[in-house]
Amino acid sequence: MAGQLAGQPILILREGSQRTRGREAQSNNIMAAKAVAAAVRTTLGPRGMDKMLVDSLGDIVITNDGATILKEMDIEHPAAKMIVEVSKTQDDEVGDGTTTAAVLAGELLKNAEELLDQNVHPTVIANGYRLASIKAKEILATLAMDVRPDNRDLLVKIASTAITGKGAESSKEAFASLAVSAVLAVVNTENGKNTVDVDDIKVEKKVGGSVEGSQLIEGMVIDKERVHTNMPKRVKDAKILLLNEALEIKKTEVDAEISIKSPDQLQLFLDQEEQMLHDMVNKIVASGANIVFVQKGIDDIAQHYLAKAGIYAARRVKKSDMEKLARATGAKILTSLKEINESDLGKAGLVEEKKIGEEAMTYVTECHNPKAVSIILRGGTEHVVDEAERALHDALRVVGVTIEDGKLVAGGGSPEIELALRLREYSATLTGREQLAVGKFAEALEIIPRSLAENAGLDTINMLVDMRSQHERGNKTAGLNVFKGQVVDMLEEGVVEPLRVKMQAIDSATEAATMILRIDDVLSSKSAPGGMPPGGPGGMGGMGGMGGMEGME
Numbered sequence: 001m002a003g004q005l006a007g008q009p010i011l012i013l014r015e016g017s018q019r020t021r022g023r024e025a026q027s028n029n030i031m032a033a034k035a036v037a038a039a040v041r042t043t044l045g046p047r048g049m050d051k052m053l054v055d056s057l058g059d060i061v062i063t064n065d066g067a068t069i070l071k072e073m074d075i076e077h078p079a080a081k082m083i084v085e086v087s088k089t090q091d092d093e094v095g096d097g098t099t100t101a102a103v104l105a106g107e108l109l110k111n112a113e114e115l116l117d118q119n120v121h122p123t124v125i126a127n128g129y130r131l132a133s134i135k136a137k138e139i140l141a142t143l144a145m146d147v148r149p150d151n152r153d154l155l156v157k158i159a160s161t162a163i164t165g166k167g168a169e170s171s172k173e174a175f176a177s178l179a180v181s182a183v184l185a186v187v188n189t190e191n192g193k194n195t196v197d198v199d200d201i202k203v204e205k206k207v208g209g210s211v212e213g214s215q216l217i218e219g220m221v222i223d224k225e226r227v228h229t230n231m232p233k234r235v236k237d238a239k240i241l242l243l244n245e246a247l248e249i250k251k252t253e254v255d256a257e258i259s260i261k262s263p264d265q266l267q268l269f270l271d272q273e274e275q276m277l278h279d280m281v282n283k284i285v286a287s288g289a290n291i292v293f294v295q296k297g298i299d300d301i302a303q304h305y306l307a308k309a310g311i312y313a314a315r316r317v318k319k320s321d322m323e324k325l326a327r328a329t330g331a332k333i334l335t336s337l338k339e340i341n342e343s344d345l346g347k348a349g350l351v352e353e354k355k356i357g358e359e360a361m362t363y364v365t366e367c368h369n370p371k372a373v374s375i376i377l378r379g380g381t382e383h384v385v386d387e388a389e390r391a392l393h394d395a396l397r398v399v400g401v402t403i404e405d406g407k408l409v410a411g412g413g414s415p416e417i418e419l420a421l422r423l424r425e426y427s428a429t430l431t432g433r434e435q436l437a438v439g440k441f442a443e444a445l446e447i448i449p450r451s452l453a454e455n456a457g458l459d460t461i462n463m464l465v466d467m468r469s470q471h472e473r474g475n476k477t478a479g480l481n482v483f484k485g486q487v488v489d490m491l492e493e494g495v496v497e498p499l500r501v502k503m504q505a506i507d508s509a510t511e512a513a514t515m516i517l518r519i520d521d522v523l524s525s526k527s528a529p530g531g532m533p534p535g536g537p538g539g540m541g542g543m544g545g546m547g548g549m550e551g552m553e
């Protein structure tokens with residue numbers, strides 16, 4: 001890269017660096033971002049298709065979830081990565097609407113390009129988009145309806161909308177109801193404000209059975225069995241010790257030498273080891289604990305003594321499970337047996353080993369903290385259980401968000417059509433070129449109902465025209481029944497979503513689109529990972545089994 005000053009070329013970038021500027025840089029970025037959006041667009045809605053993703057090790061993920069698809073795709077192009085970020089932000093903030101956000105961002109950029117072609121300056125477009133998004137959120141707020149935590153039916157509808165088309169289809173109602181019960185169990189109310197942390201809900205996956213066999217347990221379910229068959233299977237009034245230390249003697253270092261000269265000495269050495277283990281167990285017995293969860297290992301001899309003392313013990317318990325057990329039972333996680341205190345023990349009414357299918361698990365119920373709940377997720381194969389888990393995640397998050405905000409909107413493309421209509425009216429009140437940008441923003445929103453129709457194999461133009469005319473007549477919740485191919489009232493259909501999902505989708509899509517638009521210079525050093533690939537625009541590495549880049553317009 002060389003500039004020209006008094007005939008003397010000035011090198012400002014290291015040799016081998018790449019640089020694209022101006023309109024070319026914009027086109028590159030927009031094309032890459034659009035390609036990513038197009039890749040997930042066919043999954044949108046209840047009748048969207050699934051993607052099969054194959055990673056470099058041959059592991060397969062089959063999913064309909066936008067955030068998961070984009071996360072698994074090995075994307076290199078920097079602008080394309082920004083679209084991936086959009087869906088990640090959406091997932092972090094609200095847990096649903098990840099495809100919507102990415103698709104909307106792609107469409108905003110596509111429409112911006114049309115304006116760029118008409119020589120509208122990117123800054124003007126970005127400003128117009130910003131104005132439009134503020135207005136859109138204002139209008140959206142007026143479309144929202146109140147929902148109270150005790151309106152269980154409505155919450156079930158929200159959960160069920162979130163999981164429509166996500167593999168849990170056959171048992172949608174039961175699954176949605178399970179999600180609602182779980183979330184209601186963990187709601188925190190402080191000063192009249194509800195908060196939900198879905199991490200309080202422990203999801204334990206178990207392959208086998210069917211999704212309908214999934215169940216809610218009031219308490220913790222730990223995927224571990226007791227270590228010794230002589231231990232009790234069922235312990236009432238459990239006093240629980242959580243230990244992050246191995247109940248083992250640290251093995252002597254390989255190069256340390258112990259010189260044992262006679263059989264007596266060896267026996268002495270072994271006796272001593274056994275004594276140390278016995279002492280450890282005695283400390284536990286003295287504390288009054290009758291249940292021990294150990295994050296590390298338990299020596300055979302220690303197991304024997306624990307069983308003799310009538311203590312139920314499980315080993316190699318996951319760190320995250322230890323933390324959840326601590327919260328559920330009020331126990332402290334001890335790092336050493338030295339400082340053991342009765343007050344460090346947790347409490348639960350019942351701890352027992354139960355079988356799920358073939359495998360034994362530990363159930364900790366009637367916990368000290370009644371808000372501890374677990375869901376045991378069943379499904380025929382690993383792929384089914386994994387996709388069910390993603391569906392459950394969406395359901396839990398949307399119900400949680402709705403309980404926190406108390407606001408919902410109709411789905412099925414109805415809010416987007418209404419917003420498009422009203423934004424067009426709003427654009428008429430503006431002057432200058434921002435008006436054009438607001439108009440394009442309105443148009444971009446219609447990509448959502450359009451994709452819902454397209455993915456259902458419906459006549460897109462007819463459906464859109466029908467929806468628009470219903471909204472013009474004041475039916476604000478008219479949307480698409482994708483199964484019947486009719487425009488109907490989405491509230492009556494029970495297709496409802498949290499307000500926050502739509503708000504966030506508009507926010508993050510606008511933000512990413514305007515950020516990409518403002519870039520007019522891409523400098524990438526040769527070796528930087530994630531730099532502009534030599535292939536030029538849309539360079540995406542290893543798309544796995546995605547079948548390349550379909551739907552590039």
Ligand SMILES: Nc1ncnc2c1ncn2[C@@H]1O[C@H](COP(=O)(O)OP(=O)(O)O)[C@@H](O)[C@H]1O
Nearest residue numbers: 043044045066096097098099100164411412495
């Ligand atoms: N039964 C239904 N009928 C019509 N539209 C629906 C239905 N259920 C969900 N939708 C719509 O599908 C869209 C969400 O699709 P989804 O594939 O879950 O993508 P996202 O990742 O954006 O949540 C929303 O616009 C929602 O309103």
Ligand SMILES: [Mg+2]
Nearest residue numbers: 096097162394
């Ligand atoms: Mg969804």
